[in-house]
Each structure stands twice: as structure tokens, then as C-alpha cells.
Amino acid sequence: NELFFKELNIPQPAINFNLQHASANQFIGMAADALQEYFSKEKDAVVFVYGDTNTTLAAAIAAKRVNIPLIHFEAGVRTNDTGMPEEINRLLTDRLADINYCCTQKNLHQLTAEGYGTAIASTPVLTGDLMLDAFLQIEPGQLDHKLPPEYVVCTIHRAANLQSKKNLGNIIEGLNALHKAIAVVMPVHPHTKNKIEAYGLSPNFTTLPPLGYPQMKKLLQHCSYVITDSGGTSREAYFMQKKSLIMMDKPFWPEIIDAGCAVQTNTDDILKNSSLLEALNPDFTTAIFGNGKAAQNIHLHLKKYFDINR
Incomplete structure (x- = not known):
């Protein structure tokens, strides 16, 4: 993890809880408690969670316990296999979120089919993939290893x-x-x-x-x-x-x-x-994950959303 912070010039976290745990469930509970206490001290805050990790779910639970707006990016991904921990985390986080940002059209269709934006009071939005934004902006590095030609x-x-x-x-x-x-x-x-x-x-x-x-x-x-x-x-x-x-x-x-x-x-x-x-006859032109402007799309939507909901 330290390597990514250094290479990508990511600021160090404001706080590190250094949680010790024996199981995924224990970690989620401990992280949710610690984050709830931290969030409760913040004013005019918004919690933005990414993906489907145990930390994602813990932060989602903590945000809703203290009534802070929750935004989930990479929402609407489904395998329909609740034996996968990631699937459970996604389902619960999507359900708790006030806004669900989707990487692909398929993800958006999934959420609307489940009732998001209608029966479920959560706003699903197609933005494209932040990972593509990063991919386009970060240049390839140098490898210290000699590789074969193929x-x-x-x-x-x-x-x-x-x-x-x-x-x-x-x-x-x-x-x-x-x-x-x-x-x-x-x-x-x-x-x-x-x-x-x-x-x-x-x-x-x-x-x-x-x-x-x-x-x-x-x-x-x-x-x-x-x-x-x-x-x-x-x-x-x-x-x-x-x-x-x-x-x-x-x-x-x-x-x-x-x-x-x-x-x-x-x-x-x-x-x-x-x-x-x-x-295979691959089609890489379909822009499944957008055009590399997901961050811009999210920024514009958030500005409009909070202007309306002040």
C-alpha cells in the first residue's frame, strides 16, 4: 500500500485506526464503530465509498448511523452469488447509499431494474469508470526486470x-x-x-x-x-x-x-x-467504461445534487 501512496502522490490518510481483527465480520464491526465516532465529529461532511471491500461496507454503515450523505462509486455490479463476500458488500452498500455512481450502462440498468430511483430512494447515475480516468493519466513506469519478447x-x-x-x-x-x-x-x-x-x-x-x-x-x-x-x-x-x-x-x-x-x-x-x-474478434471500441471523464461527470452531478438538496 505504501508503494501506491508514494508512486501516485496520494496524500497520507488523515487517520489510521490500526484495527486488529480475527475475521471479516469482526473487522467490519470494529471499523464501523471507529468510523462512526470519527464521522460524528465532522460537520457538513459527505462520505464517498468505492467498490466492494469490507472497508466500503463499514464506512457505509457508519455514515448512515450518523445521518451523513453516502455516495457509492462502482455501484450496480452483480454476480448474483451471495457466497462471494464482495457481492454482500455491494448489495448492502448500494442499498444504503444516497447516490450510486455506475461505471457501465449494465450497472445502471441493474439498479433501475431493482427499483433504485423509484421504489428505492437512491439516485443511480451513469458516470463511467474512475479507474479509466486514472489509467489514461498515469504513464507506464520502468521495469527492473528483463522480459521475453513475447x-x-x-x-x-x-x-x-x-x-x-x-x-x-x-x-x-x-x-x-x-x-x-x-x-x-x-x-x-x-x-x-x-x-x-x-x-x-x-x-x-x-x-x-x-x-x-x-x-x-x-x-x-x-x-x-x-x-x-x-x-x-x-x-x-x-x-x-x-x-x-x-x-x-x-x-x-x-x-x-x-x-x-x-x-x-x-x-x-x-x-x-x-x-x-x-x-476472438474483440471490439475495444464500445467504450464500455466511458471516455475517461468519470471524475468530471461526478463533480458536475454532485454540484447539481447538493445545490438542489441544500
Whole structure:
């Protein structure tokens, strides 16, 4: 996290609660309590939450407990799988928010179909994706690692792919097999690294330490395609006009698959489904995530919204 603050010139947080917890539920409760106390001291405040993390939900709960306007960005994403912690966080945060900003038309349609803006007194708005704004503004960095002339980028971090030796073993086995045909390069998340070592798995492909955002953009810039279980990386691959293989049973952004830019895969079908990417006829011109002006759209809407609701 410190790397991102430094490289992207992000101001340090005003406060760090340093919460210690044993479970996700404990963390959400403790974070909500701490944030509620902090928010209660603020006057004329607005709480802006992003995405679907446990912190997102904790802040949403805290904001509503002290009656502070709540704005949720990246709203309306649905997998219809409440076995995923992210799905629970999204559903609850969307429901609590006064304004729900949506990255895609599909997200907006989802919320309106659920009654947002009519039966549910929350305003859904299509803005485009802030991640695209950042992607367009941040230049690729320099890599300290020599790369092969042709390679595939892979990222793995999702709990569903790490929670058993079988799942992660299938992934490593598939990547090892793919590496014989085309080089595989994987920046390794610390938790993923720990699991690989704990399960006694042996990657035969190139592994890198975690990369900063500019370095990751550089890595994506020159790759042949991307294999990932990350909603963020699958979007970045789309922004970079790279095909991707998405290792999720229910991808967060099916719009990318619908545009012919990605293929969904299970953990035991990586090698087979990688070959399907060659047959894709991707359409990267559909502007699924907007035009890189999400921040401007949000600013204009917020100004109008609070002028009306003063």
C-alpha cells in the first residue's frame, strides 16, 4: 500500500485506526464503530465509498448511523452469488447509499431494474469508470526486470482460487503447461506467495515481486494477453486493448466478455481456454467504461445534487 501512496502522490490518510481483527465480520464491526465516532465529529461532511471491500461496507454503515450523505462509486455490479463476500458488500452498500455512481450502462440498468430511483430512494447515475480516468493519466513506469519478447501476464489473488491446494494447484499446473508454449510472467501477491509455499507448489514460469501501478501498466503494455482473477486487472487489460482469460466462475464485468475481448475459465481449463483467445474478434471500441471523464461527470452531478438538496 505504501508503494501506491508514494508512486501516485496520494496524500497520507488523515487517520489510521490500526484495527486488529480475527475475521471479516469482526473487522467490519470494529471499523464501523471507529468510523462512526470519527464521522460524528465532522460537520457538513459527505462520505464517498468505492467498490466492494469490507472497508466500503463499514464506512457505509457508519455514515448512515450518523445521518451523513453516502455516495457509492462502482455501484450496480452483480454476480448474483451471495457466497462471494464482495457481492454482500455491494448489495448492502448500494442499498444504503444516497447516490450510486455506475461505471457501465449494465450497472445502471441493474439498479433501475431493482427499483433504485423509484421504489428505492437512491439516485443511480451513469458516470463511467474512475479507474479509466486514472489509467489514461498515469504513464507506464520502468521495469527492473528483463522480459521475453513475447509473454502472457498473470495475476492471482482471489480467495476462491487460493483457499484450497487443488484450486491453486490447478492454476499453477495450467500456467506451467502454458509456459512451454509462451512465457508466463506473474507478479505475485504476498498472500498468493504464502499459499504457493504452504501448499508446496512449484511454478516453472517467471514470478515477480508485487509491482506498482506504473510498472504494472508497463508490463501489460507489451504482453500478448492477460490471465487474471481480478476485476481491476481485467478492466486494465480492456483499457490496454489486450484480450484476457478471466479465472472467475462469475466475472464482475461480463461486458468485457460480451464484447468478445475475454473468455471466462475455470481453474482446471487454463491451457484449453487460452487457445480460445486466438479465435476472438474483440471490439475495444464500445467504450464500455466511458471516455475517461468519470471524475468530471461526478463533480458536475454532485454540484447539481447538493445545490438542489441544500
